[in-house]
Each structure stands twice: as C-alpha cells, then as structure tokens.
Amino acid sequence: MENNLRIKKELFYFVLVVWVVFIGYTYFINFPIANLGMRLTELFFLFLFVLVGFALGSKVFKFFNIPFMGFPEEVVFFLGLGWGIIAYLVFGLGVCGLLYRGLFYFIFAGLIFLLIREIIYFLSSIKKSVEQLRKKSFSTWDLILMGILGISLLMSLIAAFSPPTFYDSLVYHLAVPGSYIQQHKIIFFPYNLLSNFPQNLEMLYTLAILMYDDIVANLIHFSFAVMLILGIYSFCSRYFQNKQMNFLSMLIFFSTPAIMLLAGGTYIDLGLTFFVFISVYALINWWQSNRYSWFIISAIFSGLAMGVKYTGVINLFILTIFVGWKLVIKDKHKNIKNILKYFFVYVSLSCLILLPWLIKNFVYTGNPLFPFLSGLFNGNAINAGLAENYVNHIRTYGVTIHNFLDLLVLPWTITMQGIEFGGGFDIWGGVWGPLFLLFLPFLLFLKKGTKIIKQLGIYVILYFFVWIVTGKVLRFLVVIIPYLSILTAYSLICIEKKGKRWKAVRLVLVVSIMSNFFLFGYLQTVVDPFPVALGIQTRKEYLESKLDYYKGMKFINNNLPKEAKILFIGETRGYYCNRCYITNSVFDLNPIVEIANNSKSAEEMLEKLKNMGITHILYNDREAERLEKGYHIFYWNDNGYEINKNFKQKYLQCIYQEEAVYIYEIDYGIK
Secondary structure (H helix, E strand, O other), X not given: OHHHHHHHHHHHHHHHHHHHHHHHHHHHHHOOOOOHHHHHXXXXXXXXXXXXXXXXXXXXXXXXXXXXXXXXXXXXXXXXXXXXXXXXXXXXXXXXXXXXXXHHHHHHHHHHHHOHHHHHHHHHHHHHHHHHHXXXXXXXXXXXXXXXXXXXXXXXXXXXXXOOOOHHHHHXXXXXXHHHHHHOOOOOOOOOHHHHOOOHHHHHHHHHHHHOOHHHHHXXXXXXXXXXXXXXXXXHHHHOOOHXXXXXXXXXXXXXXXXXXXXXXXXXXXXXXXXHHHHHHHHHHHHHHOOHHHHHHHHHHHHHHHXXXXXXXXXXHHHHHHHHHHHXXXXXXXXXXXXXXXXXXXXXXHHXXXXXXXXXXXXXXXXXXXXXXXXXXXXXXXXXXXXXXXXXXXXXXXOOOOOHHHHHOHHHHHXXXXXXXXXXXXXXXXXXXXXXXXXXXXXXXXXXXXXXXXHHHHHXXXXXXXXXXXXXXXXXXXXXXXXXXXXXXXXXXXXXXXXXXXXXXXXXXXXXXXXXXXXXXXXXXXXXXXXXXXXXXXXXXXXXXXXXXXXXXXXXXXXXXXXXXXXXXXXXXXXXXXXXXXXXXXOOOOHHHHHHHOOOOHHHHHHHHHHHOOOEEEEEHHHHHXXXXXXXXXXXXXXXXXXXXXXXXXXXXXXXXXXXXXXXXXXXXXX
16 A cells, blocks of 8 residues: 555656656747856856865865864855965966966866865765755744845846946956967056056956856856855854844845945955955954964965955055954063064965065066056156056045044945945945944944954954055945944844844844845946846847947957957957957056157158057047046147157058947058
8 A cells, every 4th residue: 555655656756747847848948048058057167166166275274274163164264265276376377378278177177086075075065054054943034134135146146147347347357367368378468557466366267268258257256245245154153153143244244235236247356355354254263262273374365365456465464463462462472583473474474475476567567566666666767657647546536534523424425425435337336335324333332342343343443544545445445344244233233132122123224225225226227237147138239238349349359360469549448359459558658649759750650560560450439538538548749649640641541430439450561
C-alpha cells in the first residue's frame, strides 16, 4: 500500500515537472525574455570572479590564522583580499603586455583547479547558510526591513544592466581600461592626467571587459555595495548582538539614494568605501582583541583603499591616529621605539600596497604622485599647473564656509542642498536622504554609548573635517555612510528602548525610505536605465539616445581601418571607440591647440600630426561649446587660431556628419 502511494506520488511529480517544462519551453519560444542569455552570462562571469576571488583570499588568509564570526564575515575579508590580488595580477600582466582574453581564461581555469578545496568550501557554506536562514524565525518588522532592502538591491541591480553612460566612466574609469585592452598592455595617456590616478578598480573593470563586457564591470561595482551590506551585518553582529540593529544598519546604508545610484554604474567610490570600511573593521578588531594579525590586515586593506583612489590617504591618516590612541592612551605603552615600530609597520605596509601605482607614474612621468607635486619631483611647471587646475576645480564644489555657524549647519546644507556639492553626474553622490539628519542628533542626548559607537563617531568627525579642507565634493564623502548608517541604527535602537512613540518612529523611518526610493527614481530619469536593462530598448538605441557622439563612434568602428588613429577635439569621452585615439581631459592641455599655437604654418601643423600618427579627427561641436564655457579648453593665441583655420580648409575632408559630430580624414597627399 505504502509502495503504491509512493509510486503514485513520484509519478505525479514527474508528470508535473514534464508539464511545466513543456509549457515553459513552448511559451518562452514564442515570447522570449529579451537578452536573457546575455544577462545570465554576465551574472555567470560575476559569479566566476566572486568564486575565484573568495577562494584566493581564503588561501592567503590561512597564513593569518584568524577566527571569524561566521561565513558572512569570511566573505567580506576573503573576497576583498582576493579581488585586491586579482587587481594587481591584471596590472602585472598589463605591464608585461599580456592583456589577452585567452590567457585570462587559462589563468582562471588554473586558479579554479588549484583552489578547488576553497571553492567547494565556499559553495557548501552558501548552501549551509541558506538552510540556517530558513530555520530562523523573523518578526513582521524584520521581514518588512528585509523586504525593503531587497527592493533597493533589485532596483540598483536592474540599473547595473544598462550600458555605461556616466561621464567619468567614459573619460577614464572605462576608457582607460578599454585602451589598455586595445593595446594589450598598460600605456601612458599624455593628455589625460586622470589616467595617472591609482587604478585598482579599473584593473577589475579591465578584467571584466576583457573576459566579457562592460555590464560585468557595472556588476562588479554593484557587488562592492553588496559586500558593504555584508560587512555592516558582520560588524554589527560581532559588536552589538542585536538582530534588529543588523537589519536597520544594512537597510539605512543601501536605501541612501547616493549608494543606490552609485551601485548601478562604474564609478569607483563604493570600491573605495568598501576597502576603507574593512580597514577600519580590522583595526577595531585589533583594538578589541590585541591580535596582531588584525593590525596587519587593516594595513593591507588601507593600502588597497589608496590603490583605488588617492583620497584613501585620509583613511590612513585617521587610522594612524587610532593606532597611536590605542598604544599611548589605552594600553599606556611607554616604549617609544615600540610605538614607532607600530607606526612604521602600518604606514609602510599600506604604502607598499600603493607602490606599484607610484612606480608606474615614476616610469612614465618622472613623478610618482603625478600630477601632484610635479614642481617638486620633476620641476615641470606645466604639470604642476594642470594639477593646480584640477584641485582648484574641486575646491569650487560645495558651499563656502565663512564662520562657525556655516560649519554647524553644514549637515543641514548637505541634506537639503546636496546637489550643490557636485556638478553633472556628481549629483549621484550628492543625495543622502533625510534619515541621518533625522536620527543622528539623538546620539548627543545619550548618557553613554558603547566604545565602538564612540570610535565610529570620532572616525566620522575626523574624516568630515579633513573632507572640508581638502575639497567639498559630496561624492568623496560617501566613504562615511556605512558608519553613519550604523550610528543611525544605534540611535533608533536606543529610541526603541525608551518604549514610547516607537511605532511613530517606525512610520517616519519607512516614509523616509520611501522618499529615498522616489529620489532614486527621479534622478534615474536622467539615465533612464530600466528599458534597456529589461530588453525593451536595444543597447544601440539606448546609447544613441543618451550619448550624442555614439553614432560617430559606430561610424569609426565600422568604417575606418584598424590602423586608424583619431584625434578627438571638443570631446573628452573616449569609451566606445574601438580604434586608437587621443583625447584630453578638461584639466589637461588640448593637443590640437598646443600643436597650432606652436606651429608657424598649416604645413608644419600637418607634419606634427603626421609624426603623431593621426589619420582622422573627430569634432563634437555641441560638447566643445559646453566645455569651452565651463573649462576654456580652446586657449588659442592669434597665430594658432589662424593656422588651425587654414589647416582645416586645406587638409581636412569631412567623411561623416551627424547632428553636431563631424569626422574628418587628414589628407597627407596635398602639398
């Protein structure tokens, strides 16, 4: 009897599965999900990078012999270190001229073979974590928080499937990796000072584009946001043992509009924020446990942060203060040599991680910190002037602080007028929402807070003041949002413990987060990523509607010979050009102006362009007008203006014109 029932049950499920597969297959043949195969392939490559990164980091961490609180904490530290190693692997192979897709497929296959034990551990730990999660019980409020967090993640993930259009991505975050891939090696960009900034994240983007496409690069940046969520969860689990605070901290962090917006594209700010957060996390672990391994790990991640962006040095400066605080005040060390040893080890190890980028700059420019301090290292007054132009531009952001009152109301100004702290797409980091301003002030009324809360508060204050004096670009302050999220969640938990009005506070919290979603959706109308991400719009249609130069790029890619070399005039965005090209950032010298101003005739100008190997010129009239108004990129002298005019009349033949974009062929046959 029991056997008959079992057979009938198995037969029923077999028929059910066959029916579902048949209907599903037939339906989706007639009504396919657009780009599903491509989306799944992009997610596969992301998973491959996560898998190998975790396994590689796990292998190295065995040398530290550190006990972790659980699998989420392992993921954060192992994957962070693994991706740091992979970034320098790409850099090393790029220096050797070995940026070839086949080689990286071979390397990853080899790594999977060598790290199979760590990979099996990763996969089994995921399965175990899912099973444990299913067994846990959650309150209705917990489920609401997790549901909102899930919605936030989903919206940013969908946005990440849209082709990159962020201005900085098209100028250097992706444009530089794209040129590296074209040349199969790391090269120098003489007219793009931004390309000389540290490039740990750009190396990961290089890997993504080389192995598949730029959407994978978007997904890598999105992954740093997810890793930050896991990091916040692990940190709160270790130091607060309050499940609700874990959820609140994670949700407050990712529902911040700036985070949701940045997570959908290839900026580098969330990578910087992640490495900074992990370095602080590890240093606090050292503070609490006195385990020297955590001290070393913190220094490594501090170096990886500087390898993402020069502003990571702010984190190094603050953490050395924390090191001194622990040794001198907390532990009361009196041995000066021992104290100096700790400082030396921390700073030296952090700078050692940054060193490859300093060496690259020194080899190409003679200045390890190019373009900064150019007057000191190589006596180049021009480069020093370019760096000054960049710094002065950064200093124009934000609002002017005249007195203490302006400083006191700055958090209010940031919340209510955040868009004033950036220009163009910099508004992506300029919208923070009301939560921090609403609930953080309540911390001032607490009689006492935990030591961890005080340490995070001090870190935020120090970073905030350094940010004020170094350049008030609000996107550069995104680094402190994880700590503000934890502090805000702690404030909410303290309010809950007071008992009264907690339901009203929950309502304010939910309404504020809904407001953040509205801001996210409103600002996304500028980029409008959802139709193309969901397959309603093609990649070509999307890019043609968003980038006025894209049709010109398609003409270049489809019609010009592979050996062509294009000089861009009035256009700084080089990404999507599959031919060798030269363009300049708005902070650099303009090559066409320099050539014309320093030539005696149109013929001499022609000869100089020939020596550079230039075969074609792309001119974007609309963009040139915009950049001239904002940055004065055409600084002709009287002689240069006339020579350029004569050169255009004699030696340029227009072979393409679409709206404001012109492509010219240089006729070297005319004498």
